[in-house]
Amino acid sequence: MAIVKQSGITLEPYQVVLRPLVTEKGTHLSERFNSYTFEVTLNATKQDIRKAVEELWEVRVKSVRTQTRVGKPKRTKTVEIQLQPWKRAIVTLHEDDRIAFY
Numbered sequence: 001m002a003i004v005k006q007s008g009i010t011l012e013p014y015q016v017v018l019r020p021l022v023t024e025k026g027t028h029l030s031e032r033f034n035s036y037t038f039e040v041t042l043n044a045t046k047q048d049i050r051k052a053v054e055e056l057w058e059v060r061v062k063s064v065r066t067q068t069r070v071g072k073p074k075r076t077k078t079v080e081i082q083l084q085p086w087k088r089a090i091v092t093l094h095e096d097d098r099i100a101f102y
Contacts, residue, residue, distance in 0.1 A: 013052035016044045020101050021088065035092045036099055042068070042087050049089045059097035065090040 002010045020026075021037040029035040040049055046064040054061055067090075071083040093099070 011041070011044070011048070013055045016040055016048050016052035017056060017089075020099075022101055029090070030099075033092065034095065034098070035090050038089045038091065040066075040087050040089045042085065044087065044089075046089075049091065053091050057099050059099060060094035062092045062094055064092075 002012055018039045018041065021039055023037070026037040029037065038049070038053070040052075044052075046066060049064050049066070050061045053059065067088045069086050069088060071085045074081050074083060
């Protein structure tokens, strides 16, 4: 099932959810609150993320929270670059559902 954006671009679920973020904090959230973190495309809405996670992992999504992360400046000796901004989604699942990344 393709997700149609308002701009006319069609995104597949695997294009909305780019990768799971497996970190120490994310592992704590998944064990304690049944919440999982993902890196998603910048123009994805909460409804797009909900549909993509439900379709990719066949789970029931309770809520979606998003954060737009600002790209940081990085410097090595004489070269200064700006990292790209990215978007994080924290998805809370139904109590009976789980996602296994390992």
